[in-house]
Amino acid sequence: MENFERPAKDAKLEVVQKLTSKYLALERRVEREKYEQEKAKREKDKKEKRNSPSDKYARTTRDVSVAAEKDLKVYLVVANVKLEEVEDNVELKQ
Incomplete structure (x- = not known):
C-alpha cells in the first residue's frame, strides 16, 4: 500500500514545486517591471528638472x-x- 502512496505524494510535491517556481518567477517579473517603470519616471523627472531655469x-x-x-x-x-x-x-x- 505504501508503494502506491509514495509516487502520488512525489507527484503532488512536484506539481506544487512547479507551481511555486512559476509563481515566484511571475512575482519577480512583476517587481522588475515596477522597478523599470519607477526608474523611467525618475529619469524623466530628472531631465525635466535639469532643464528648468x-x-x-x-x-x-x-x-x-x-x-x-x-x-x-x-x-x-x-x-x-x-x-x-x-x-x-x-x-x-x-
Whole structure:
C-alpha cells in the first residue's frame, strides 16, 4: 500500500514545486517591471528638472560654492604651512 502512496505524494510535491517556481518567477517579473517603470519616471523627472531655469541657477551657484570651498581649503592649507614655518623660525631663534 505504501508503494502506491509514495509516487502520488512525489507527484503532488512536484506539481506544487512547479507551481511555486512559476509563481515566484511571475512575482519577480512583476517587481522588475515596477522597478523599470519607477526608474523611467525618475529619469524623466530628472531631465525635466535639469532643464528648468531654477535648477540651472542652482547648479551654477553650487558649482561656484564648491570651487570657492576648494580654494578656501587650499588657502587654509597654505596658511597653515606658512604658520608652521614661522613657528619653526621662532623656535630656532629662541
